[in-house]
Amino acid sequence: MSVSPWLSPNQTLIRFTIPTVSARDHLPLIRSNFATAFTGGSDMAVNSVRVAVAQMTSINDLSFNFATCSRLVKEAVSAGAKLVCFPEDFSFMPAKDGEGQKIAEPLDGPIMNQYCSLARESSIWLSLGGFQEKGPDDEHFYNTHVIVDDSGTIRSTYRKIHLFDVDVPGGRVYKESSYTKAGEDIVAVDSPIGRLGLTVCYDLRFPELYQQLRFQHNSQVLLVPSAFTKETGEAHWEILLRSRAIENQCYVIAAAQAGKANGKRESYGDSLIIDPWGKIVGRLSDRLATGITVADIDFDLIESVRSRLPIAQQRKPFDFWKPASM
DSSP states (O other): OBOOTTSOTTOOEEOOOOOSSOGGGGSOGGGHHHHHHHHOOOSOOOSEEEEEEEEEOOOSOHHHHHHHHHHHHHHHHHTTOSEEEEOTTSSOOOSSTTHHHHHOBOTTSHHHHHHHHHHHHHTOEEEEEEEEEEEEETTEEEEEEEEEOTTSOEEEEEEOOSOOEEEOTTSOEEEGGGTEEOOOOOOEEEETTEEEEEOOGGGGGOHHHHHHHHHTTOOSEEEOOBOOBHHHHHHHHHHHHHHHHHHHTOEEEEOEEEEEEETTEEEEOOOEEEOTTSOEEEEOSSTTOEEEEEEEEEHHHHHHHHHHSOHHHHSOOGGGGSOOOO
């Protein structure tokens, strides 16, 4: 671990970690010989591509956050990743009411153009989750997940559908809808690491969105950029992410804000990469550090799990569950 002069006093920088074995070998050992046969039993993931997930503590300073993202992109490139995933509020974490609305910009504005240039100059795809996109009026912006390719072109955008209007047990009251306009469209897009299903943070609690992304939009990898609260993260973060991976037989990549961004906002951290069997294959050693971890997306593993547990063929269609008329 090393400390960077770019970091605020409550931040540390942790270097990326690289798995020493393939995703298959991370399947629970207790499944014995049956498990080995189930997933193919190979030690080499030959049909795979590397992805990085970033963790950071964004503040209300666009330049500071861009410097952090730039440094983490360099580490991801050095690790051989083709795409790096950043958390919600990666470019700006408001500290006061109204700050998000003031800095919100269209997707062709200077803030996003800077990140597009970073992708192009680094020749890497970026998942930028939770950008303050200029909204329909001065009081509201969209919480937008942006996918940028390695030429610096925006490939896809998803506006967060489920807004965090919650009285957190043991915490404070949040009302995201007071300053954010909800999106309406489900979005999936092809990328070097597979077909991506795009979501943001609180979406994680609504499994039907992820089922649509898998069974209607053919997603292989589900992205969950987040700024989970400390209280809800401690209770539910990992178990919800692993559940979405298992029930949809997809990789789940969850980039997280970590630690205290300001006096009123503390995020849980714990950025994760989870395979289709629900096993964690990428995790920073420090839940609150700034850094990246990488893992290989193993396409053969996805197909193996899906073919041996054929839930796509066995599940009932969505309209099967409509209530019968009385």
